[in-house]
Amino acid sequence: MNADTQAILLDIEGTVCPITFVKDVLFPYALAALPATLSTHWSTPSFQPYLAAFPLEHTTTPDTLLSHITALTAQDSKLPALKSLQGYLFAQGYSSGALQCPLFPDVPPSLHTWHALSIPIMIYSSGSVAAQKLLFEHTTSTPSDLRPLLSDYFDTVNAGPKTEAASYAKIASSRPEIEISKWLFLSDNPKEVKAAKEAGIQSFIVMREGNAPLSDEERAAHRVVASFEEVRILGVGI
Structure with missing residues (x-):
């Protein structure tokens, strides 16, 4: 699925790692x-x-x-x-060492590829920024610490609720040199995807195993991918 993108914003739970x-x-x-x-x-x-x-x-x-x-x-x-x-x-x-985040297998190579393309990759989660950084520092990937691939982190404190369009507009304003239409947000939550699109951000639903099923209306309203490998950035296949 093609996306003319200069910035990528990622959800965590159900998107980069299992909800479980x-x-x-x-x-x-x-x-x-x-x-x-x-x-x-x-x-x-x-x-x-x-x-x-x-x-x-x-x-x-x-x-x-x-x-x-x-x-x-x-x-x-x-x-x-x-x-x-x-x-x-x-x-x-x-x-x-009691906790280590199991990422979906397509996530680390996609992050590395997007980073190599000089596309800033940012995280937006309801979990605190501190918790986000810990999660990406301690993953099952090799190397375990993926923080060097990430440019910024947003939560409900520094951005706002994830189901409100204003939150996504605020995040996009942190990179004024990038048009809001050139952002891509990936999430398992249709309400978040809807809010991002209302703000003018491209957004796909990520449908992972174990995620809540999508209704026919949600599938009709939004583009759906099962893996980051299905996302094509600037004509480059992941």
Whole structure:
């Protein structure tokens, strides 16, 4: 599928890695690590910004915050305070080797090819920027650290909600030298793809194994690819 593109913006979950890695590995790891973290870090200066990000009624004791975080995680909340705390907890797992992100096999070679074409590759996820960087630092690829291939990172704090067109316009404004119509956004979420297109960005749905099925209406409204290898950038096949 052709795309006249000078900048690439990528979602993470269900696009570059399986949804199950986030839902069944990362989130459970954070919840399992949280009690010990609250016990040992509750009063430390470095942990106070994470506590301060939550409403006071949920930070009266470690147990009240634990209950609140457990409920938010079950709701798949995109609350920035939750995402920031999760990133803090993920860091422990990545540094210990307990966590490593399994990328879809077409992702690393595509990133290398796009980078070789001097196309800036950026990430946009509801996970915090810190968590995004950790994920791409610790992948199953060889080499494991793919951060040198990436130009920038965006989340709901520095860009805005992923289902709002204004967020994509804001991201595109970070590269004023590139026309917004020359951007390409790849995501598994039809609502995000719709928002990006409303902002003037080219956007394809990435349909991976394990992703939610698409309706006939969604397939009719958007271009769909099953792999980054199906995307042709500036006439160059990946």
